[in-house]
Structure formats: C-alpha cells, structure tokens
Amino acid sequence: MKVLVAAKRVVDYNVNIRVLSDNTGVDLNNVKMSLNPFDEIAIEEAVRLREAGTAEEVIVVSVGTSACQEQIRTALALGADRGILVETDEDMQPLAIAKVLKAIVDKEQPSLVIAGKQAIDGDNSQTGQMLAALAGLGQATFASQLVMGDGEATVTREVDGGAETITVKLPAILTTDLRLNEPRYASLPNIMKAKKKPIDVYTPEDLGVDVTPRVKTLKVEPPASRKAGIIVESVEELVDKLRNEAKVIS
Amino acid sequence: MALDKETLKQFLDTLERFVEQRLRPLESQVGSEDRIPDDVFEEMKTLGLFGLTIPEQYGGLGLNMSEEVAVARVFGHTSPAFRSAFGTNVGIGSQSLVIDGTQAQKKHYLPRMATGEIIGSFCLTEPDAGSDAASVRMTAKKDADSYVLNGTKRFITNAPKAQLFSVFARTNTAVKGARGVSAFLVDAASDGIELGPAYKKMGQQGTYVCDVFFADVRVPAENLIGGKENVGFKTAMKVLDKGRLHISALSLGIAERLIKDCLNYARERKQFGQPIAEFQLIQAMLADSKTEAYAAECMIADTARRRDEGEDVAVLAASCKLFATEMVGRVADRAVQIFGGAGYVEDYGIERFYRDVRLFRIYEGTSQIQQTVIARDMIKNG
Numbered sequence: 001m002k003v004l005v006a007a008k009r010v011v012d013y014n015v016n017i018r019v020l021s022d023n024t025g026v027d028l029n030n031v032k033m034s035l036n037p038f039d040e041i042a043i044e045e046a047v048r049l050r051e052a053g054t055a056e057e058v059i060v061v062s063v064g065t066s067a068c069q070e071q072i073r074t075a076l077a078l079g080a081d082r083g084i085l086v087e088t089d090e091d092m093q094p095l096a097i098a099k100v101l102k103a104i105v106d107k108e109q110p111s112l113v114i115a116g117k118q119a120i121d122g123d124n125s126q127t128g129q130m131l132a133a134l135a136g137l138g139q140a141t142f143a144s145q146l147v148m149g150d151g152e153a154t155v156t157r158e159v160d161g162g163a164e165t166i167t168v169k170l171p172a173i174l175t176t177d178l179r180l181n182e183p184r185y186a187s188l189p190n191i192m193k194a195k196k197k198p199i200d201v202y203t204p205e206d207l208g209v210d211v212t213p214r215v216k217t218l219k220v221e222p223p224a225s226r227k228a229g230i231i232v233e234s235v236e237e238l239v240d241k242l243r244n245e246a247k248v249i250s
Numbered sequence: 251m252a253l254d255k256e257t258l259k260q261f262l263d264t265l266e267r268f269v270e271q272r273l274r275p276l277e278s279q280v281g282s283e284d285r286i287p288d289d290v291f292e293e294m295k296t297l298g299l300f301g302l303t304i305p306e307q308y309g310g311l312g313l314n315m316s317e318e319v320a321v322a323r324v325f326g327h328t329s330p331a332f333r334s335a336f337g338t339n340v341g342i343g344s345q346s347l348v349i350d351g352t353q354a355q356k357k358h359y360l361p362r363m364a365t366g367e368i369i370g371s372f373c374l375t376e377p378d379a380g381s382d383a384a385s386v387r388m389t390a391k392k393d394a395d396s397y398v399l400n401g402t403k404r405f406i407t408n409a410p411k412a413q414l415f416s417v418f419a420r421t422n423t424a425v426k427g428a429r430g431v432s433a434f435l436v437d438a439a440s441d442g443i444e445l446g447p448a449y450k451k452m453g454q455q456g457t458y459v460c461d462v463f464f465a466d467v468r469v470p471a472e473n474l475i476g477g478k479e480n481v482g483f484k485t486a487m488k489v490l491d492k493g494r495l496h497i498s499a500l501s502l503g504i505a506e507r508l509i510k511d512c513l514n515y516a517r518e519r520k521q522f523g524q525p526i527a528e529f530q531l532i533q534a535m536l537a538d539s540k541t542e543a544y545a546a547e548c549m550i551a552d553t554a555r556r557r558d559e560g561e562d563v564a565v566l567a568a569s570c571k572l573f574a575t576e577m578v579g580r581v582a583d584r585a586v587q588i589f590g591g592a593g594y595v596e597d598y599g600i601e602r603f604y605r606d607v608r609l610f611r612i613y614e615g616t617s618q619i620q621q622t623v624i625a626r627d628m629i630k631n632g
Contacts (some may be wrong), residue, residue, distance in 0.1 A: 070256075077260065185268050188261045188298045188311050195257060 038116025301364030326503015343370025
C-alpha cells in the first residue's frame with residue numbers, strides 16, 4: 001500500500017517569534033525554518049509502516065514556495081521514498097491546502113494519508129479534517145497509536161478526558177498527536193541518499209485547484225506582556241487581595 | 251569528498267538537534283555516573299559518527315577537514331565526553347590506518363571502524379615518552395612472520411573500549427630517535443595485553459583513559475602499518491596535525507556554548523537592581539570571550555581550507571591548537587567568574603566545563619609543544 005504524508009514548512013520551534021511592526025503578520029526574515037514537528041511524527045509513522053512491510057511506498061507532499069523543497073528533503077532523509085511539491089507563492093490557508101491535498105490523493109490513490117494534527121505556526125488543526133471531508137474518507141485525528149489491520153486501521157485518539165480507540169476503513173486520513181512515536185535523527189548517509197530521490201513539482205493550476213485565500217487577516221498582535229507581580233507580606237494580606245482585588249474568593 | 255552546501259547544512263542541523271535534545275539533558279548524568287548510556291552510543295553509530303573521516307569506499311563518510319571541524323564544533327556545544335566516544339575513530343584511532351595503511355589493512359579494518367563495531371585507540375605516549383614522543387622505548391622484535399611487542403603505553407584514551415590499537419614501537423633499537431619507530435595494528439584481544447585500571451580524572455567524566463601493558467604480544471607482520479619499518483613516527487605526526495585541528499574546533503564549540511550560557515545568565519541575574527549584563531565589567535568579559543572565539547573560528551576555517559587544498563598545515567594546525575585551547579580555558583574561567591557562586595557549584599554545569607576544557611591544553615601536544623613546533627619552524631624557515 002501507498003502512504004501519503006503531508007509536510008509543512010514552519011518557523012522552527014526554537015525561534016522567538018516577532019510580530020511585524022505594521023501588525024500584518026510575523027517576521028519571517030532570516031528566521032530558521034523547519035519541518036512542522038507533528039509532520040515529522042507523521043513521516044516517522046509512515047516510514048515505520050514501510051519498514052514493517054505494511055506499506056510499499058511513502059510519498060511526502062508539501063504545499064508552498066520552492067523553499068519547501070528543503071522540508072521535503074528532510075522527509076526523504078528520514079526515509080520517505082519520493083516527494084511532491086505543489087509550488088505556489090500564495091498565502092496558503094487550510095482549506096486551500098486541503099483542496100490541493102485532495103487533488104494529490106486523487107492522483108496517487110494512497111491507502112493512508114498521515115498529517116500532523118496541526119502546524120505549529122497557525123495552530124489551526126483544520127487541514128486533515130477538511131481533507132477527509134473533501135475526499136470523502138474516514139478520519140482518525142489526534143492519533144497516539146496506530147495498528148494496521150486488514151482494510152482498516154485501529155487508532156487510539158487523544159481526546160479530552162482520556163484515550164478513545166476507533167477503527168477506520170481504509171483509505172483514511174490520520175492526524176498525529178505528540179505521543180504517536182519519537183522521530184529518528186537522519187543519518188548523513190541517508191541525507192546524501194535523499195538527494196537522489198525524485199521530487200515532482202506541480203502548481204495548484206496544474207491540479208485545477210483555486211487557492212485564493214478566503215480568510216483575511218485583519219491584525220496580528222503579540223500576546224500581552226505579563227505585568228510584574230507583587231510580594232505580599234503576610235497570609236492575611238494575600239487573602240485580602242484575593243478577596244477584594246482579584247475577587248477570586250469570597 | 252566535499253559535500254554540497256545543502257547536504258552539509260542538513261547534516262549539521264540534524265547533529266545540532268541531536269546535541270540539543272538528546273545529549274544536553276544527559277550532561278550532568280554522564281558527569282556523575284562517569285558513563286555514556288549504551289543507547290546513546292548506538293544512536294551515534296546509526297548517525298554515522300564513527301565513520302566521519304573514514305573514506306567512502308570503506309563505508310565511511312569521507313568528510314574533508316573543513317567538514318570535520320564543522321562537526322567537531324557542533325559537538326563542542328555539549329559535554330566533550332560525548333565526542334570522545336566516537337572521537338578516536340574519527341581521529342587518532344583510525345587515521346594512522348587511513349593515512350598510511352596498505353590497501354589490505356584498510357579493507358580489513360576500516361569498514362568495521364566506520365560503523366563503530368571496532369573502536370580504535372592510539373598508543374603513542376609512554377611513561378618516559380610524552381611530549382618527547384620520538385623517544386618511545388616500547389620494542390617490536392621481528393621473529394619469523396611476526397613482531398613481538400614489549401613495553402607500556404600510558405594515558406591511552408578509549409583503551410578500555412578499544413578492539414584495535416595503533417601502537418608505536420621501536421623496531422630499530424640502534425637508533426635512538428624518531429627514525430627507529432614503526433606503527434602496528436594490534437588486536438586488543440591479543441595474548442599478553444593487559445589494561446591498567448581506568449584513571450580517575452579532573453574532568454571529562456564519561457571518557458576512559460588507562461595504561462596498556464604489552465608482554466610478548468605477537469603481532470602478524472602484515473599488521474605493520476604501510477608494510478614499512480621505521481617510518482611510524484612520520485605517521486604519528488601526520489595523524490596529530492589533523493587531530494590538532496579537530497581539538498581546536500571542539501574548543502571553539504565549547505567556547506560558543508559557554509558564551510551563550512554566560513549571556514543568558516548575565517541577562518537574567520540581577521544585582522543592584524539590574525541584570526548584571528548591564529555592568530561594563532561583565533560586558534568586558536563577554537566581549538573578550540566573543541572576540542577570542544571569533545579569532546579561533548577564523549584561524550580554524552582558514553587552516554582547514556588550506557589543508558583541504560593540499561597545503562602542509564603542520565605549523566598552522568599547531569597555532570590553531572595553541573590559540574583555541576588556551577582561548578577556551580580563558581572563556582571557561584570567565585564563565586565561572588560571570589556565574590560567580592553559581593559557577594563554582596555543580597548545579598549549573600559551568601565548573602564541569604571548566605574542568606573538562608583543561609585537558610585540551612595538554613593532550614595531542616601540550617601548548618608548550620605547539621609553541622616549540624611554531625618557533626622551530628620560524629627559526630628554520632625564517
């Protein structure tokens with residue numbers, strides 16, 4: 001079976017995000033970019049399926065500027081077999097990405113699509129779900145465990161209040177939670193091998209997808225900075241302040 | 251081989267992350283338990299670290315000098331014990347073979363050294379031959395198809411873990427100096443080899459150093475490195491040139507780590523109502539450390555590049571090692587000073603680095619030996 005994995009280029013999680021002074025977005029100039037950590041987990045899971053003999057081919061797809069090739073190469077170094085870049089300079093919102101992925105799903109006919117549960121830039125957590133709806137496939141989101149069966153997959157999901165186990169018929173969409181696996185580090189021999197793996201490049205127009213943004217960003221602001229605290233002299237003073245100033249006890 | 255820019259960057263990024271996420275959290279554990287966990291060892295093997303400098307045709311990655319120093323620098327961002335685990339295979343433990351070995355010797359050992367299955371160790375120093383390496387007393391007597399080795403080697407890094415020793419011994423006892431010394435590949439499991447107990451050291455816990463005793467150890471004649479007698483000292487010197495650059499880059503990496511730690515601390519730590527980074531006397535220490543590290547960075551990059559272009563860099567490598575290791579000593583000293591009491595207690599790890607870096611001014615040629623190498627060349631060549 002074929003597994004398709006989605007990979008997004010995002011600002012590295014170690015970077016201190018700065019908002020642009022005109023409040024139109026975050027500053028991406030000279031900022032370290034990486035593969036979305038949840039997508040890395042998706043790639044690891046797909047590669048493990050191939051190593052176990054369950055999957056024959058792992059295809060990684062990214063949507064965005066040509067710089068996304070870097071993240072595709074990272075995925076190839078981690079063990080994916082080939083890459084697809086859908087190249088566009090458009091600001092790609094979840095619905096547009098889901099539509100592009102739907103077109104790729106139609107083209108490649110994978111038995112399983114694995115994506116991160118969210119990307120750490122926008123934290124939208126929408127693409128996987130939208131793709132499931134558009135493609136008319138079952139979805140198992142926030143997966144912390146995946147067991148492949150015959151024509152179906154048993155998935156443990158991290159939900160509020162515990163773990164939920166469901167089965168989905170294949171083909172299906174899986175989105176990964178943090179505890180699904182621990183991704184490996186790519187070795188240099190594998191990084192070098194990845195250079196030779198093919199990457200196909202399409203544009204959204206090639207795929208007949210309209211990626212015009214539907215949501216307009218009005219303003220981006222940094223979180224309010226925390227105000228300095230005060231040190232109270234006594235328990236009585238603390239209780240008094242909690243009761244009369246913060247009004248959290250009565 | 252020279253990697254393309256993108257591949258090198260991806261590899262260094264991966265290593266940087268491995269250092270950051272996997273190794274740094276283990277620093278204090280390795281310091282107190284004096285041991286690198288087995289699984290970390292295995293992960294290092296998978297990453298290809300043991301074969302960094304072993305040619306591709308023997309299963310290694312065949313990094314050139316510029317690439318090797320870039321990797322060493324990244325591993326300076328954590329406790330140097332981690333680098334030491336694979337360090338001898340990259341440097342002194344494998345390079346005698348890589349540089350001067352015969353085809354058959356390379357084929358026999360290098361592929362397994364590249365994977366980390368065989369750990370190599372470099373046996374040059376003796377109780378009476380340290381800085382004066384040419385005065386080795388250990389003997390190798392030809393006897394039919396083999397050589398019989400007798401003597402003691404001292405302070406041998408990674409010997410307790412090694413399967414293969416590169417041993418320097420005197421094949422011509424009539425010659426006192428360098429010209430009577432030959433290099434051998436000796437299986438660590440050979441009869442007659444005994445290891446002394448691991449030394450307790452000032453720093454670099456997690457690395458192992460012990461003495462190795464050879465009593466009538468029989469080594470097949472085909473294990474004479476390069477198949478030639480009495481040229482072993484030249485081999486040793488070629489190996490050390492390369493090692494000196496590697497240690498320089500490691501020193502630079504540690505300096506960068508300490509500078510970062512100092513800066514973070516100085517911005518957080520408040521005295522007299524403001525972060526200590528606001529005080530000019532602290533700023534002077536930060537600026538001096540930064541500047542000196544940059545000087546080392548330039549020297550190392552230049553020397554590595556020139557070596558890759560085929561230039562003889564023996565004197566330049568000595569200059570790099572002299573400067574970079576002394577520099578990291580000063581940076582570590584300032585780090586203790588900036589951290590103050592916090593630098594002196596164990597909790598912040600600064601005192602550990604202070605002890606760790608002290609070794610760099612001593613091994614693979616002391617600072618004084620580097621000075622001698624440099625000055626002698628000046629006098630000889632004007």
